Amino acid sequence: MPLTFNLTKQTLELELSGNFSGYDNETEKTALFNAAAKARNILVKTSGLGRWDSTLVVILYELAKRAERQKISYDFSSLPENLHRLVSLALEVDRNPPSPPDRTTPWLEALGGWGLNIYTGFVSGLKFLGRLLSSIGRFLTGKAVMRPVDFLFALEDCGYRAVAIVSLVSFMVGLILAFVGAIQLQTFGAQIYVASLVTIGMTRIMGAIMAGIIMAGRTGASYAAAIGTMQVNEEVDALKTMGIPVTDFLVLPRTLSLLITMPVLTVLADFMGIFGGTFVGTVMLDISLQEYIKYSVDTFELDNFLVGVFHGFLYGMIISLCGCYYGVNSGRNADSVGMAATKAVVSAIVWMIVVTGILTFIFKVLGI
Amino acid sequence: MSKQQPEIEVNNLTLGYGNFTLMKDISFQVNKGDIFIIMGASGGGKSTLLKALTGLLEPFSGQIRIGGTDFTKASPQQRNQIMQRCGILYQSGALFSSMTLAENIALPLQRYTAYSPKLINELVSLKLALVGLTGFEDYYPSEISGGMKKRAGLARALALDPEIVYFDEPSAGLDPISSKLLDDLILDLNQSLGTTIVVVTHELDSIFAIGNNSIFLDADTKGISGRGNPKELLKNTQNPKLREFLTRGGEKNA
């Protein structure tokens, strides 16, 4: 219905008649507010007012707010009683909020904040590692507060439940490694060295890397999400106030089980990869099985194998550390749990690569 | 508005989970403009009944009619239409944590109306003002207190000018003053908009302050063991369990 008003001698008279449900006429509203700006007095008449809803309340509320701001007198007394109550309820501000938190930061400050974040993140990560190590120390002396059932549950989850996916992926990786290598080696008629390539590649590093990436995505993310949700439910706070170290109760069982299973999964990945290579070698390259096995066994070195397993062990530590760290430090809403899981996986993979780089250098210097 | 027009009718409703029956053959009626209280001890099935009324839980048998339409047999579209006329305030507010208060309240408006963005903004400010949160548009739920979250949840429940508003334990976790403010707000909305209000609560002060009709759910008999205006129930009831409930274990029992 039209919003009819007239402005005479600085008195604005607003006549509401008809139905005002779903009223959304911007031009008329602007005209009304412009007229109100010139008035000294506002009077509302509602003789023929029919049905109305919040869209009408919005107009009256806005009018009253402007009138109060400009110290104009207004008379809403002819409004139906319930409408009048509603407008006064809206005007009855019970408190003025402090201005909303400012979320924009100048670029220099943002840059500084970014640098500082990295630094504090690194320091608190190190502290977390320290607390975890002391938990492991307490565990070794039998003083850690850890429920065996939590440990067994975690062991089951990152143990035999992960076997299928790790086997499948590393079989495929062995297959691909052999296939890509064969294309090059065939040009020299040296395809038999596919066996050596796959054996060295898988045992030295690829087995550990594949197991690590799979477990980071599968288990690291689930650690972050599970502990993050406990943070949201204040379960972590409950543990702290009971005097139970969070690292003992939540982090230790998860870390121990990854430390145990990761080397085993690495060995599994090694052999599944070699198996994949054997498949390509015997089926596609017409190398006899005996010959392939002979070359594999000849190039198999215990050093390489142990270096791979050691990598797997360290990756287990990294995955668990990243997953639990971001879980414990997650925010308290649904979004931040998701973010914690993302950060856990990304940082676990980054740290795995950094650690691999450092170890490769050290082993080269040591000549292993 | 005639006072005796039924807004919600529940006929022979049987409710439960799996093979566990919680309520058997209960019937009651909520009139337009009522403030209707669902009382009962903890674990008595109050939230479960509310879930059935809002379509989150399928009853085993029986009928729920809302505004004359059979809600239990309604098609998904019909249900959606009915639910647009209902607002729900969940126990902990249930605000979406990744959205500001303004975005939370704007969501149903954007989904179900064709209003211009400017009008939606104005409506959002009005709803926030109604619950006493003027100026909190750009806050995230994590930046406000529990009582404020509840009021913001109420602002969202009121976004579409609902005819029925359901409250699940509105005063749980609130201090007495916030809880009184919320009660006043419920009364104000009921009186100014004629909104039908269904409140699940076991807060005696609220029950007597706002309720004009009620039912008392009894987990042992799986039925309703008292109904009517709570103040009169307190005077007249013969049921010892209800009497104990309404007098907080008998301390006022002279």
Ligand SMILES: Nc1ncnc2c1ncn2[C@@H]1O[C@H](COP(=O)(O)OP(=O)(O)O)[C@@H](O)[C@H]1O
């Ligand atoms: N999702 C569910 N599945 C099975 N049983 C439930 C579920 N939710 C609640 N219950 C059971 O239903 C009963 C009533 O619960 P509820 O309706 O939440 O009670 P109230 O809100 O009155 O405290 C309780 O005994 C509870 O154990």
Ligand SMILES: [Mg+2]
């Ligand atoms: Mg409940």
